[in-house]
Amino acid sequence: MTSIGALVSIALAFGWLSLFAVGGAAAAIPEIHRIAVDLNHWMTDTQFADAFAIAQLSPGPNVLIVSLVGYQVAGIAGALVATLAMCVPTAALAYTVSRLLTRAGDSPWPALVQAALVPLSIGLMAASGLVLAFAADGSIAAVVLTLAAAVLAAATSLNPVWLLVAGGILGLLGWI
Amino acid sequence: MREGLKFAPMPSDSPAAGLPLEPPTPALPGRFALFVAFAKMSLAGFGGVLVFARRAIVDKHRWMTADEFNETFALCHFLPGPNIVNLSVVFGAQIRGLTGSIAAFLGLLAPPFLIVTTLAVLYAHFGDVPALRRVLNGVSCAAVGLLLAVTWRMMLPLLKRRDPIALVMLVVVFAAVGVLRWPLPQVLLATIPLSIGVTWLARRRRAT
Numbered sequence: 001m002t003s004i005g006a007l008v009s010i011a012l013a014f015g016w017l018s019l020f021a022v023g024g025a026a027a028a029i030p031e032i033h034r035i036a037v038d039l040n041h042w043m044t045d046t047q048f049a050d051a052f053a054i055a056q057l058s059p060g061p062n063v064l065i066v067s068l069v070g071y072q073v074a075g076i077a078g079a080l081v082a083t084l085a086m087c088v089p090t091a092a093l094a095y096t097v098s099r100l101l102t103r104a105g106d107s108p109w110p111a112l113v114q115a116a117l118v119p120l121s122i123g124l125m126a127a128s129g130l131v132l133a134f135a136a137d138g139s140i141a142a143v144v145l146t147l148a149a150a151v152l153a154a155a156t157s158l159n160p161v162w163l164l165v166a167g168g169i170l171g172l173l174g175w176i
Numbered sequence: 177m178r179e180g181l182k183f184a185p186m187p188s189d190s191p192a193a194g195l196p197l198e199p200p201t202p203a204l205p206g207r208f209a210l211f212v213a214f215a216k217m218s219l220a221g222f223g224g225v226l227v228f229a230r231r232a233i234v235d236k237h238r239w240m241t242a243d244e245f246n247e248t249f250a251l252c253h254f255l256p257g258p259n260i261v262n263l264s265v266v267f268g269a270q271i272r273g274l275t276g277s278i279a280a281f282l283g284l285l286a287p288p289f290l291i292v293t294t295l296a297v298l299y300a301h302f303g304d305v306p307a308l309r310r311v312l313n314g315v316s317c318a319a320v321g322l323l324l325a326v327t328w329r330m331m332l333p334l335l336k337r338r339d340p341i342a343l344v345m346l347v348v349v350f351a352a353v354g355v356l357r358w359p360l361p362q363v364l365l366a367t368i369p370l371s372i373g374v375t376w377l378a379r380r381r382r383a384t
Contacts, residue, residue: 020361022368024259026323030353031360038357050303053316054295059219060288063258067289071296079293087285090257091265095277097255098248098266112379114254116371119334119342120349120364125327127354129320136316145314149321154328160223163318171314172307 006074007081009040014066014085021090023121025063029128032066033135042073049136057164063087142176204239204271207279213237214264214283223322225260225284233267240267260284341378345371 013035021028029052036042043051051068058064063086070082137143149163170176205213217228226249234245248270252262261284268280302308334342345367352363 017360019256020364021256021258022364023253024257026326028360030357034357034359047303049316049320050299050312053312053319054299055292056223056319056322057315058288058292058295059222060292061218061221061225061258061260061284062223063261064285064288064292067292068296068299071293071300076293079289079296083285083289087258087261087281090255091261091277091281094252094255094257094262095265095269095274098251098269101251110251110254112376113372114250115342116345116375117254117368119339119346120367120371122327122330122334123346123349124353124360125323125330126346126350129324129327130350130354131357132316132320132323136313136320138313142313142317145317146321146324149318150324150328151321153322153325160322163322164223164315167314167316167318167321168311169314171310171312171317174310176310176314176317 003074003077007077010070010073010078010082011085013040014070014082015089018086018090019093021086022117023124025061025065026128027121027124029065030124030131032069033131036069036072037135040073042069045135047072049132052132052136053164056160139176145170145176205237207272207275210268210271210276211279211283214268214280215287218284218288226263229260229263239271341371341374345374 017028017031017035020031033048037045037048048069051065051072054068055062055065064083066082066086067079070078070080072078074081133143133146137146145167149167152158153160153163167176213232214229217232218225220228230245230249233239234242240248248266249259249263252259252266255262261281264280264284265277268277270276272279303312331346334346349363349367352358352367353360
C-alpha cells in the first residue's frame, strides 16, 4: 500500500466509524479492533492491547487510541489523519446541532432518544471489555489481574492510575 | 446564554452530582484562554477528561452553572463521536463562536496528541524489549479491568430500575458486537430504531 493510499483508507475507516461512535470512544473499541486487527491486519491483538494500555496511561481523551493505530499504519501522518478523521466529522456535527438546537422548545424526542441510546452504549462498552480481555489476557494470572482491577475500581474510589501502575509492576515482576 | 435544550439528566457515569453553585461570573474567556483551559484539563485527565472538564468549567472558572454543564454534556453524549471532543466544540461555540470552538478543540487534542505520538515512536523502537513487554502486559490487563468497572457502574441504574427493555437491548448489542463480532454500523442501524420504538411504546403505555 502506498502511503497516500494508507492515509486515505485510515481517513475513510475512522471517519465512517466516528459517525457510529454512540457513547464515545470506549464504546467504539470493538469496531476499531475489527477495522485494525481483523479486516486490515494493521496490527496484532497484542499490539492492539498495548495501544489501549498506552492510551489509558497517557493524559487526554481516550479517543487517542486511534492515534496509536494510525501511527502503526502510516507513522506520524497516519496518527494525525486517524485522529482528525475520528474527531472532526462528529465535532462539526455537534457544532451544527448545538447551534440549531438552542430553540428546540419542549419536544419530548431528545429525552426519549437519549433514554433509548443509553443501554446501547453500555452494551457496546461491555463488548469493548470482552474484545480487549481476549486481546490482553493470555493467562490465568492475567484474567485474575483484570478481575481484581475491575473489583477494586468498582468498589473503591482509588485513583485509576495507581491500578495501572500496580498492573505494570506485577507485569515487570513476571507475575502476569 | 442558552435555552430550550431538553435533555434528561445523565446516568451515574456523568459528573452530575455536585453542590449547587452561584451563577457563573459574566467574564467569559477569550480564545487563547479557552485553548489554555482545555489543554490544562486534557493534560490533567488520566483515564478520562470529563471529571476535570467539569471541575474547571463549573467549579474553578464558573463559566457555566452545574445545570448548564449537565445539559451541554447530555447533548454531547447523545451525539455520535468522542463526548469530550463534542463538549469542547459546543462549549467553545457558546462562548466565542466558530473560532472559540476551534480553540477549545485544539487545546483539548493537540497537547495529548503530541504526548501519545511520542509514546508511539518509543513503542515502535522499544516495544519488543522483554521488560517493557511485561510491563505493558500488566498495564493492559489492569486497563481492561478499569473499563469493566466503568461499564458496571453505568449498568447499575438500569439494574436497580429493573428496566427490562433497556437490559434486553443492552444484551442484544453486547452479543452482536462483542460475541458475534458483527460490524458496528449495521448493528446500530438495526438497534437504534428498534430501541427508540420500544422505548416510545413503553412510555406511551405507561402514560395511558
